Amino acid sequence: MASSQRYYHITTFGCQMNKADSERMAGILENMGFIWSGDPDNADLILYNTCTIRDNAEQKVYSYLGRQSKRKHQNPSLTLVISGCVAQQEGQKILRRVPELDLVMGPQHANRLEDLLQQVFDGNQVVVTEPIHIVEDITKPCRESAITAWVNIIYGCNERCTYCVVPNVRGVEQSRTSQEILREIKVLGQQGYKEVTLLGQNIDAYGRDLPGAVETGRYRHTLTDLLYTIHDVPGIERIRFATSHPRYFTERLIVACQELSKVCEHFHIPFQSGDNEILKAMKRGYTQEKYHRIISNIRDRMPDASISADAIVGFPGETEKQFEKTLKLVADIGFDQLNTAAYSPRPGTPAALWENQLSEDVKSERLQRLNHLVAQKATERSQRYLGRIEKVLVEGQNPQDKTQLMGRTQGNRLTFFRGNINQLKGQIVEVKITEARAFSLTGNLA
Template identity: 45%
Template sequence: MKYKVITWGCQMNVHDSEVISGMLEKMGYVPAEGIKDADILILNTCSVRETAEQKVYGRLGQLKPLKQNKPNMIIAITGCMIQQPHVVDFIKDKYPFVDIIFGIHNVSKLPQLIETVNYSNYTIVETIENETWLEEGLPYLREDNIKAWVTITYGCNNFCTYCIVPYVRGRERSRKPADIINEVKSLAEKGVKEINLLGQNVNSYGKDLLDERITFAQLLYELNKIKGIERIRFTTSHPKDLSNELIFAMRDLEKICEHIHLPIQAGSNKILKLMNRNYTREHYLELIQKLRDEIPEIAISTDIIVGFPGETEEDFLDTLDIVQKVQYDQAFMFMYSKRKGTPAAEMENQVEEEVKKDRLERLMKLQDSISAKKNEQMKEKLVEVLVEGYSKKDKGKLTGRTRTNKIVNFKGSESLIGQLVMVKIVEPHTFSLFGELYNFQGG
């Protein structure tokens, strides 16, 4: 029996798909080369933007003839989308050939759900979850033996007015530090060199752990001690919870990479308030200055939304201004997308699509020029690169990342994959760097 998992969305979803794959392999399934070869197909969905949901509906439409030709094939759908009742109802109505709809927190029930399909003639729905309970010890299948995602929190308490995440992933729950430490130790024993700690807001880790008082910075100190792990990253950080303690930990701990993803979302205080972000542009700029004072070589990336309800040209110019002031290494930029059930979807003064598109183009043009300039400054520099494998765009080159999260491509032998090497940057590009192998320091 063969399986296929298709994933949309963020790193959290990628990690969730690793757990789903682990569950299926424990049940005896093996990976299918393609969708048509699969006996069970699972779609792991995203609901952050409407375009992500439309991609899922498009894929479901494509699957209808396959299901007709292969009626015993099981099609299941999970992820953030199906935590919304109206989406579940829509799928049951428009795509009745879907066999299972299950919440990502119900993944431990997957064997029973698959078994139930064998004697039912209707769509099985299992989306009820106990938000206060986290199940540990589930198997997972990681395709990458060099880097690993490690979830430290689930859900979110921030309720930004544009965001659906707290409604679909629930309130914030922190994993126990011992469970996280044990998972990372296990990864180190398997040869993993880099871990990336995941949470909607990693900075608030531990605030809900009443029995074990621990901060995110204190967790980093514990993880930094684990032998075999060479690099530690984390995402995402909320500016309102970025403490001096965390900044000092990033400065002092040798395994913490010199990079932070710190979403600004907008440069206008008026828009930040409407978004319920709970910080001002002035406070954000103070944080940037603190980070650069303590960690001069730090790279900073961000998320920005344009066209939020009520955003005027003046508000947008504030966003361009803060991008110019901060000089981000990288930015993920999006047009505002209405999400049903969020306060922003009901706000007045929705911005016209053409205005959103124009602002996004202007923002991207500015950020691309900054990214290119930042990368140009890397020319002739020696950087440490963790080699991840062959480049997808050029199979003749190896690819990896610097500690500051910049992609570097260079020529080298397969034996370097998984190792730390020094590379001299010879040709900077806007989104990546090309270099030459300098020497080999790994073992």
């Protein structure tokens, strides 16, 4: 093996935004001549793209770093990089814990990876966490899929939810212009991508910060306007978006999703708690009644739409009665999918300092009860697919059973069926559903 070959490995923790950032950083590394290695122990450069939304994700990063730090003592030419939200949150402090790190970089600096590595190769230990205006997305991502692609449309978040560390680590909202987004999606269409997912920490805030945003009492560049702008891009057959905020979710957006045939009938709208007092303490800016109205409006227009959400149990001060309101909301709405978590105090957030923290036992018992209900309701929701013919975008083979292909319905249900991957990859096929589980389906080609 020629010694001039340099290998890199990226491990990604956390959200879709992080996955998109990792793809961009992989693209930069490949442009620099690095080659991907699936084995971190065979890599000359290791990058951990981190998440700080919960404590366990953060602790996992430190255990991974510990192993590679030891390796660096045997092999000083190993380059160790930590990026993402833990890097932003800890900054210089992380070097006291892991002095072997070469580069510590916040998520806003993902596009600058080449320049920053150049400083490392010149012999410097580099920490960059200062807020910057994110340079337009000129990097060519090394995308994991050749069929579906992430497209960032807004970075950062201006909300101040009392439990959430994201605004501290991802900075203020910065929207990309619709021209730039359209240009990126056109290229994806030309490259054979069939589906794009528009990403934003708070995607409904898109466009509020763009020049000339307000005109005659309404925002001119909203997510709804953007959907109309990109809808007819040749080659792109499906459009998704995430994550929505109930405070800003509009009737106009629902109408657009109903009118635009390429926009998938799938909404990810976190509610976090079913109790108004807890929502107020979280500073979420809406009530559970408003949340119910949003879902009713969606289902009035699109009865079959899939609804997914996020919920937190065990928020400081949450009583059993308040938790039961969350259970009631989940039972009443019947989500297709729900990401659940026990509250985890995060550095620099108001709720972490409150004295009314709940015990880990109470949090984990509530989480178990909620998860049991979620699986039950998702199984019920899944039954509507039985016997139906669903359009499925073929993404690849089932890793557990190579004789099966897998893809997603418009409503984002993972679906397995037999077929020839070479003939069908990237195609939208019709599948008759024969089996419905809580979070996935099985069927036969129709």
